[in-house]
Every structure is written in C-alpha cells, then in structure tokens.
Amino acid sequence: MGQALSTPEPADSHPDQPRWENPGSWGARHISDTAPFNLWNPGTRQYRMPNRGEYEWCREKFGDGSFMQPGWFTGISSSSPPQAAPFTLGGMPLILHPPGEEARLHMMPKAYYANPRVTNPCPEVKWGFMEFPTKSQNAEIVAALKPLANVHRVVYMPYITVAELEVGEPGRVGGWTMLYHHAEEPFLEEMKEMVSCPRLRGADSGCWFDVGGGDVAMLAWAEAYAKPRQVRGDGEVGGGEWERRSLLRVFGDVSEEMRGVPIVRCETGEAVGEFDVADGVVKCVAGGWDGLDGEGGWFCRFVDLGFY
Incomplete structure (x- = not known):
C-alpha cells in the first residue's frame, strides 16, 4: 500500500x-470548460438545460x-472529443463517451420493481438538495x-438513492426516489469509472479532487453506507454502525505512470x-479520512478507464 500520509499538506505539484x-x-x-454560459443556479441548487443557442454551441x-x-451531469457522445477535454460544461460535470454508449446506464440498477404506491416509511427524514445525508439520517433510513x-x-446520489438487497419495496424513502438493485454482482461494480474509499476529507457532495498535475480529477459523486461484512446474518447491527464510504467519479485518462502522485x-x-496504479488496479493511500486518524489505505479495480 505504501506509506500513509499522516498530515495533509499543500501539494507541490498543484499548478x-x-x-x-x-x-x-x-x-x-474546470479550466478547460470554455462554455460562454453557466448551467448552475446556486440559489435553487439545480442545473438547467442549455437553451437553443447554447445547445448549438455544444x-x-x-x-x-x-x-x-x-x-x-451532462453526457455527450463524441468520436473526436476536444483536447484537453473539459471535465465540466458550463459548471456541470461532463461525461464524454463513445457513440453508442449511454452514460446513464452505469448509474442505474437493473431491477426496477420499487412500488410507488407503498407509503414513504420515513417522510420526516430529509436533507438538502444535491447533498448527502448525515450518518444519523442514514441510520433512520436503514431502520425504516x-x-x-x-x-x-x-x-446516495443526487436525485436518486439505490438500495442493494441481500436476497414490493417502497418507491420513495426519505424524500427521494428509491431504486433497488437485486443481483449477484454488486451495484458498485456496474458503475464504470467509479472508485470507493473510506470517506475522504472534504468529499462533500459535488466537491472536486485533482490527481497529480490535474490531468485527472475525481468528483464526490455519491456516498454509500454498507452493513459490515462480519455481522451480515449474525446478530443485529444498527444503521449507525454501517460503514460510510465516498464514491468518486474519475474524469480524464489514468495511466500506469500515475504512481505516487498526490x-x-x-x-x-x-x-x-x-x-497509485499497477496492473489495472488503483491503490490509494489516504491521508485525510473524515472522522479517522488518517492512517490506512484502500483499493479499487478500474475497468476501461480513459475515453476509450
């Protein structure tokens, strides 16, 4: 894993x-985002669609x-993306993908059998728009x-929440649409170009992280809570004890040369x-986990990183 960072410091390689x-x-x-418009409304905390003139510019x-x-986020298929490719479009996360591939497919579960007629079991649990719930709110969701x-x-992602099942569930929980993933392959393994780690310092909803000199970036895309493996099927465990992890979406081309970069x-x-990258496996040593002492590491396997 390498040596853990005990004290976060300003990165020398930051441009x-x-x-x-x-x-x-x-x-x-992003610095390569040259769009002459802004799609984000900070007052309503919502993105808008581009108008006709802005769409023609795109x-x-x-x-x-x-x-x-x-x-x-915006998904655009292109056979010749600009260089250097922007990570945002008018301030909105931008996913460039090959023609014929739908960017949204990897963000949705395969099973759509939530029942919208089942009453929301915890309508009093609500959190800010485009934000992540607190640990205590997750505990209430799990209990419900x-x-x-x-x-x-x-x-927990913006707009939707996905629950992975062990083996008619309600269609709305805690104020947001709840979808269900019921398959042997974990939902996270279907989310392309996503990495999972213990909650990284500053990984609030929508926050960005540069990797190395900035050719690669990661966005705090979602947050997940998982039942500890050692207690599955063996006694009771409250939602407050579930492991909290950051899900970071990777933008840019990852290469084997990016070993040891901050x-x-x-x-x-x-x-x-x-x-760190070795044989298609990304290994990261964290020096600033929220709520932890900063010691430790995590790893995640990348599949088909890069534009093609």
Missing part, C-alpha cells in the same frame, strides 16, 4: 494557474453526438427499510491522499 473555479461544491468550472464544440442531462427489505448497502482537494489545495 500555479487555478484549474478550478468554485471547486468546493456543485457548479464548479454541437459545434463536441459534434452531433447524443446529448443527455439526467439532472446532475428493515421491515420492508433485506438491505446491505445504500448508495490526490489534491481542489478547494483548499491540500493533499489528502496518494494515487
């Missing part, structure tokens, strides 16, 4: 020229490929789901971990 504008939350703009910039906006479904992981929190410029 002098700011690569991000307002990187601490949703609405951040077609001229990225070509005539498909264009989609599920709510918190217990009589209805055998859940072992809950993934993971930099864009908002503060501090290094909160190290990035």
Whole structure:
C-alpha cells in the first residue's frame, strides 16, 4: 500500500494557474470548460438545460453526438472529443463517451420493481438538495427499510438513492426516489469509472479532487453506507454502525505512470491522499479520512478507464 500520509499538506505539484473555479461544491468550472454560459443556479441548487443557442454551441464544440442531462451531469457522445477535454460544461460535470454508449446506464440498477404506491416509511427524514445525508439520517433510513427489505448497502446520489438487497419495496424513502438493485454482482461494480474509499476529507457532495498535475480529477459523486461484512446474518447491527464510504467519479485518462502522485482537494489545495496504479488496479493511500486518524489505505479495480 505504501506509506500513509499522516498530515495533509499543500501539494507541490498543484499548478500555479487555478484549474478550478468554485471547486468546493456543485457548479464548479474546470479550466478547460470554455462554455460562454453557466448551467448552475446556486440559489435553487439545480442545473438547467442549455437553451437553443447554447445547445448549438455544444454541437459545434463536441459534434452531433447524443446529448443527455439526467439532472446532475451532462453526457455527450463524441468520436473526436476536444483536447484537453473539459471535465465540466458550463459548471456541470461532463461525461464524454463513445457513440453508442449511454452514460446513464452505469448509474442505474437493473431491477426496477420499487412500488410507488407503498407509503414513504420515513417522510420526516430529509436533507438538502444535491447533498448527502448525515450518518444519523442514514441510520433512520436503514431502520425504516428493515421491515420492508433485506438491505446491505445504500448508495446516495443526487436525485436518486439505490438500495442493494441481500436476497414490493417502497418507491420513495426519505424524500427521494428509491431504486433497488437485486443481483449477484454488486451495484458498485456496474458503475464504470467509479472508485470507493473510506470517506475522504472534504468529499462533500459535488466537491472536486485533482490527481497529480490535474490531468485527472475525481468528483464526490455519491456516498454509500454498507452493513459490515462480519455481522451480515449474525446478530443485529444498527444503521449507525454501517460503514460510510465516498464514491468518486474519475474524469480524464489514468495511466500506469500515475504512481505516487498526490490526490489534491481542489478547494483548499491540500493533499489528502496518494494515487497509485499497477496492473489495472488503483491503490490509494489516504491521508485525510473524515472522522479517522488518517492512517490506512484502500483499493479499487478500474475497468476501461480513459475515453476509450
């Protein structure tokens, strides 16, 4: 795993020229984002669709490929993406993908059998729009789901929440649409270009992290709570004891040369971990986990990272 970072420090490799504008939350703009418009409304904390003129600008910039906006990111198919490719479009996370591949497919579970007619079991549990719930709110969600479904992981994303089942569940829980994943392959393994780690310092909803000099970046895309493996099927465990993890979406091309480069929190410029790649497996040593002493490491396997 390598040597853990005991004290986060400003990264020497962080470029002098700011690569991000307002990187601490949703609405951040990447240095290569040259769109003459802004799609983020900080007042309502919502993204909007581009108007006709803005859409024509996108077609001229990225070509005539498909264009989609599920709510918190833009997906554009392009056979010739610009270099250097922007990680945002008008302040909205941008996923460039090959023609014929739908960016949203890897964000949704395969099973759509939630019952919208089942009453929300915890309507009093609510959190801010485009934010993650607190640990105590997750505990309430887990407790409310217990009589209805055998859940072992809950993934909180903007707009939707996904519950992974162990083996008619309610369609709305805690104020947000609840979808269910019921398959042998874990839902996280279907989410392409996503890494999972113990909650990284500063990994609030919509926050960005640069890797190395900034050619690769990671966005705090979602947050997950998982039932500890050692207690599954062996006694009771409360939702407050579930493991909390950050889910980070990777932007840019990852290479084997990116070994030992710092993971930099864009908002503060501090290094909160190290990035390593070996034989298709990414290993990161964290130096700034929220709520922990900063010692330890995590790893995740990457599949098909890069634009192609």
